[in-house]
Every structure is written in structure tokens, then in C-alpha cells.
Amino acid sequence: MEILRMILSDTRTDRRKFVLMLMVSAIGTTLIVALVNRAVHAAEDSGQFGLAMAFLTSVVVFTIAQRYVMMESAEEAERMIERLRIGIMNKVRMADLKAMQGIGRAPIYAALTREAQTISTTLPVIIIGAQQSVLLIFVSFYLAYLSLVAFALVGVFGVCAIWFHITRLRMLQESTGRLNAEQGKLFEEFRGVLSGFRELTLNERRGDSILRRIALISEEARVLANEIKATWAREYVLTQTLFYILLGLMVFIVPNFTESYHDVVVQATIGALFMIGPLGALAQSIPAVNDAARALQNMRHLEEGLTAAVADSVDEEAERLDRRAHQTLTLDALEYQFEDGNGQTSFALGPISAEFKAGEVTFITGGNGSGKSTLFRMMTGLVHPMGGHVALDGTPVRLSQYSDYRDQVGVVFADYYLFGELHGLEHLPPARINSVLRLMELSEKVRYENGAFTTTDLSAGQRKRLALAVAILQDTPILMLDEWAADQDPQFRRTFYEALLPDLRDQGKIVICITHDDRYFGVADRVYHMVDGKMSRER
Numbered sequence: 418m419e420i421l422r423m424i425l426s427d428t429r430t431d432r433r434k435f436v437l438m439l440m441v442s443a444i445g446t447t448l449i450v451a452l453v454n455r456a457v458h459a460a461e462d463s464g465q466f467g468l469a470m471a472f473l474t475s476v477v478v479f480t481i482a483q484r485y486v487m488m489e490s491a492e493e494a495e496r497m498i499e500r501l502r503i504g505i506m507n508k509v510r511m512a513d514l515k516a517m518q519g520i521g522r523a524p525i526y527a528a529l530t531r532e533a534q535t536i537s538t539t540l541p542v543i544i545i546g547a548q549q550s551v552l553l554i555f556v557s558f559y560l561a562y563l564s565l566v567a568f569a570l571v572g573v574f575g576v577c578a579i580w581f582h583i584t585r586l587r588m589l590q591e592s593t594g595r596l597n598a599e600q601g602k603l604f605e606e607f608r609g610v611l612s613g614f615r616e617l618t619l620n621e622r623r624g625d626s627i628l629r630r631i632a633l634i635s636e637e638a639r640v641l642a643n644e645i646k647a648t649w650a651r652e653y654v655l656t657q658t659l660f661y662i663l664l665g666l667m668v669f670i671v672p673n674f675t676e677s678y679h680d681v682v683v684q685a686t687i688g689a690l691f692m693i694g695p696l697g698a699l700a701q702s703i704p705a706v707n708d709a710a711r712a713l714q715n716m717r718h719l720e721e722g723l724t725a726a727v728a729d730s731v732d733e734e735a736e737r738l739d740r741r742a743h744q745t746l747t748l749d750a751l752e753y754q755f756e757d758g759n760g761q762t763s764f765a766l767g768p769i770s771a772e773f774k775a776g777e778v779t780f781i782t783g784g785n786g787s788g789k790s791t792l793f794r795m796m797t798g799l800v801h802p803m804g805g806h807v808a809l810d811g812t813p814v815r816l817s818q819y820s821d822y823r824d825q826v827g828v829v830f831a832d833y834y835l836f837g838e839l840h841g842l843e844h845l846p847p848a849r850i851n852s853v854l855r856l857m858e859l860s861e862k863v864r865y866e867n868g869a870f871t872t873t874d875l876s877a878g879q880r881k882r883l884a885l886a887v888a889i890l891q892d893t894p895i896l897m898l899d900e901w902a903a904d905q906d907p908q909f910r911r912t913f914y915e916a917l918l919p920d921l922r923d924q925g926k927i928v929i930c931i932t933h934d935d936r937y938f939g940v941a942d943r944v945y946h947m948v949d950g951k952m953s954r955e956r
């Protein structure tokens with residue numbers, strides 16, 4: 418019972434109080450049954466007032482305890498999800514890029530949305546199931562006290578019903594797994610339609626084809642879901658019918674065989690009737706346990722994957738780099754390989770050696786697929802080289818210093834992401850931020866106000882200028898830009914090469930640009946060229 422262990426180990430609820438309230442609520446219900454029975458039995462006697470008062474007290478006690486249990490379990494579910502969510506996000510932030518690419522975005526989205534939602538809805542059901550089990554024990558004792566025959570009958574029925582339920586559940590596990598896989602595929606297709614909306618709108622045949630595929634997967638998911646729901650529905654009706662047969666046995670058949678049962682037949686039947694609800698709740702909580710356990714297992718699995726990703730990248734205590742301004746960044750025989758599905762090397766980069774100096778602008782050029790982006794990821798510190806090392810002022814950057822190294826590098830990727838707020842730069846005076854926006858010729862379009870840009874709804878070229886503004890504001894000693902000018906108009910492209918880059922060079926920064934703009938190669942102090950994973954100095 419992983420789920421129970423997790424609830425118990427992770428909970429912030431006062432466990433003793435919770436269990437006490439659980440018992441109090443069960444005792445309250447049992448008392449209600451007993452008092453109803455007593456009142457029915459003593460209908461003509463005096464003393465009904467006392468019974469009514471006791472009944473009322475039991476109802477009040479039950480209400481208070483039950484409310485506590487339900488509200489506390491709902492709150493606990495949300496607290497648990499919050500902890501898991503923040504834990505996963507923290508690990509995502511610390512994980513290394515390669516491991517993150519291996520895990521993929523889909524399981525992370527699924528954990529943060531679907532699995533979290535499953536835990537949120539199922540946890541209270543499980544708690545109620547546990548509570549109803551306690552209640553069943555109490556009412557069973559009461560039934561045994563009334564009549565051992567009734568107790569035995571209901572007991573045999575209850576055990577058979579639950580066993581039947583669990584068997585069904587096992588049978589359905591495989592279909593449930595298949596349904597989840599189908600739903601996963603469906604979400605992936607939905608994502609494709611929403612992300613590729615423009616492409617689909619422009620091409621009717623492509624749009625029709627993807628919709629046909631969605632319809633096919635959707636139908637498979639519907640048939641599976643239907644199958645599962647129909648099985649549950651059949652079982653639900655069968656259980657109800659069996660229960661009515663049980664009541665019939667208790668009222669019409671058993672009294673004919675035992676004399677002692679005659680006196681308590683009504684009370685025992687009322688007791689048994691009170692067990693329908695708890696048995697139903699218990700039955701409902703069993704698939705909930707299953708769902709929650711699966712959701713939890715997926716979240717745990719993801720957390721473990723992320724922990725390994727973090728451990729891979731931070732396998733020593735984080736160390737800071739020397740704080741002085743660095744004069745050289747050296748790549749010493751860097752190597753990296755990609756493997757295909759059969760474990761064969763599909764692309765080998767390196768060994769690559771190069772030197773970049775403070776107060777110099779370096780261009781890296783090369784054809785498509787020559788390895789520029791792979792090298793770029795290693796230089797930015799996002800991916801660790803498989804061979805060789807990066808060095809600052811001749812001292813190799815240790816794995817434990819990588820996090821600090823990344824802090825020294827300002828980057829604009831070719832497929833950059835633009836945050837609407839200046840996270841981590843909140844301390845900068847707005848005047849400084851707005852002056853960089855002016856430098857980027859953006860001040861007519863966007864301003865920095867109240868801790869955020871007034872808009873990021875800009876043209877592609879303007880958005881990229883904003884991304885560069887953010888990198889400049891970070892004021893790091895090293896700046897790396899991947900095909901930054903590719904979508905700039907000729908006028909600003911010129912400003913970039915002939916004004917902005919020289920200005921950054923004059924500030925003593927190490928500036929490295931991947932570029933294809935051969936018109937401006939004269940601006941660079943050094944030019945490296947890449948061909949098929951190897952890099953040579955051109956200038």
C-alpha cells in the first residue's frame with residue numbers, strides 16, 4: 418500500500434487526531450443504527466425522549482467528526498500535490514539538458530496536470546474508503562452482537578462482493594493501461610493540432626488527414642473506456658441485486674431455520690441496510706487506490722528520472738568560480754557523440770580546440786548539420802562534453818563549477834524563449850532597462866514598467882531584439898549568440914554588427930556569435946569554421 422505509506426509519511430495533518438475523528442465518526446454512525454433499532458423496538462414504551470436526545474447527540478458528533486475527516490483529507494490532497502509539483506519543478510530547473518531531452522516534455526506535463534488531478538480527486542475517496550472500512554467493522558460487531566447468523570450472512574456476502582470487485586479490477590488493469598496509452602496519444606495529437614494550427618489551416622488535405630487519425634485514436638479510446646465503464650456498471654447492478662437477495666434471505670428464509678433469529682430479524686436487517694453505503698464507498702475506493710497508485714507511481718518514476726538527471730549534472734557539491742573578470746575561454750579537445758537507435762554513433766563532434774579572448778568578437782560559421790548548435794550547447798555549459806574540457810584563464814571548469822559557469826554566460830539561442838518578466842534582474846533600475854530598450858530601437862514599442870515589459874506581442878525580429886536586451890542586461894562576462902541577426906532587417910543587422918558588437922567588445926566581454934552573415938565577417942577578431950563536426954580557424 419504505497420499510497421497509504423506516502424500519505425502517512427508525507428502528511429502534515431495531526432495523525433492521531435485524524436484517526437480519532439475517523440473512529441468517532443464511525444462510532445457515531447454505529448450509535449445511530451443502534452439507537453434507531455432501540456427506538457423501533459421500544460416504539461410503545463416511554464423513554465423515547467431520552468433515545469431521541471441520544472440520537473441527536475450521535476448525529477451532531479458524527480457531523481463534526483465527518484466534516485473534519487473530509488475537509489482535512491481534501492486539504493491534505495492539495496498540500497501533497499503542491500509539494501510534488503514544486504519538487505518536480507525544482508528538479509526540472511536543476512536537471513541537465515541532455516537528461517531533460519531524454520525524459521521529454523510530455524511526461525512532465527502529464528505529471529503536473531493529469532496525475533496531479535488524479536491524486537487530487539482520488540485521495541479523499543481513499544480516505545473515505547478507509548473510514549467506511551472502520552465503520553463496517555463497528556457495524557459488523559453490532560450485527561454480531563444482535564445475531565451471529567446475520568453477521569455470518571452479511572460477512573460472507575461482503576467478503577465475496579469485495580473479492581469479486583478486486584478480481585474485476587485486476588482484469589481491467591490491462592484495459593485501463595491501454596486506455597491511458599490511447600489518451601496519451603490523443604493528447605499528443607491535440608498538441609500537434611494546436612501548435613501546428615496555421616499549417617493545418619493552410620493545407621486542407623493535411624488537416625483532413627490529421628483529423629482522420631484523431632478520429633481513429635479517439636474511437637479506440639471510446640471503445641476501451643466504454644468497455645471499462647460497462648464492466649463496472651454490470652458489476653454495480655449485480656452487487657445491488659445480490660444485496661437485495663441477501664436482505665430477502667435475512668427476512669424470509671433464515672427465520673424459518675433458527676428460532677433465536679426471530680426476535681432480532683428487523684434490527685439485524687436495519688443494521689445490514691446501514692452497511693450498503695459503506696460497502697459501496699469501499700468498493701468505489703478500490704479503483705481509486707488503483708488510480709492514485711498509478712498516478713503516484715508515474716510521478717515517482719518521473720521524480721526519480723529527474724533526480725538522476727540532477728545527480729548526473731551535480732555530482733559534487735556546487736563550487737563557485739573565481740570572481741575576477743576572465744581573460745580567456747578555452748575549449749580543449751571537446752568531444753560529443755550522438756547515437757542512433759542501435760547504439761551506433763550517428764554524429765561525432767570534435768575533438769575541438771579553440772580560444773576566445775576578452776575584448777574580442779569571434780564568429781563561428783558552418784553549414785547545416787556541421788555541429789554548431791551541439792558545440793554551442795557545450796560552450797554555454799548546458800551539456801557536458803564527453804571528452805575534453807572548457808577552461809577559464811587556463812583553469813579547467815570542474816563539473817561542480819558548471820552551475821556557476823553558466824551564470825557567467827549570457828545567451829540568446831536560435832530558438833530562444835522570451836519571458837515576459839525580467840526574472841532575476843528585478844534589482845535593475847528601470848532607467849537602465851529602458852536605456853537598453855532604446856539601444857535596441859524598441860522604446861517606441863515596449864517599456865519596462867512595474868517589474869515587467871509592457872508587451873511581448875512584437876514582430877519576430879523585435880522579440881529577438883528584446884531577448885538580446887535581456888542578455889545584455891544580465892551583464893555577464895561572456896555573451897554567446899546563435900544566429901542572432903538571421904531575422905533582423907538590413908538596417909538593424911548593420912547596427913548589430915557595426916555598433917552593438919563593437920560596443921560589447923569595448924566593454925571587455927568575450928563575444929561569440931554563430932553566424933552566416935559573411936558580409937560582416939570583417940567585424941570579427943577571429944573566425945572559426947565548422948565542417949562535419951570539426952572546427953578550424955579561418956582568421
Ligand SMILES: Nc1ncnc2c1ncn2[C@@H]1O[C@H](COP(=O)(O)OP(=O)(O)OP(=O)(O)O)[C@@H](O)[C@H]1O
Pocket residue numbers: 755756763764783784785786787788789790791792
Ligand atoms: N538530439 C539529437 N540526436 C541525434 N542526433 C542529433 C541530435 N541533434 C543533432 N543531431 C545530429 O548532430 C548533427 C549536428 O547537429 P547540430 O544541430 O549541431 O548542427 P548545426 O550545425 O547547428 O546545424 P544547423 O545550422 O542546421 O542548425 C546533425 O547531423 C544532427 O543530425
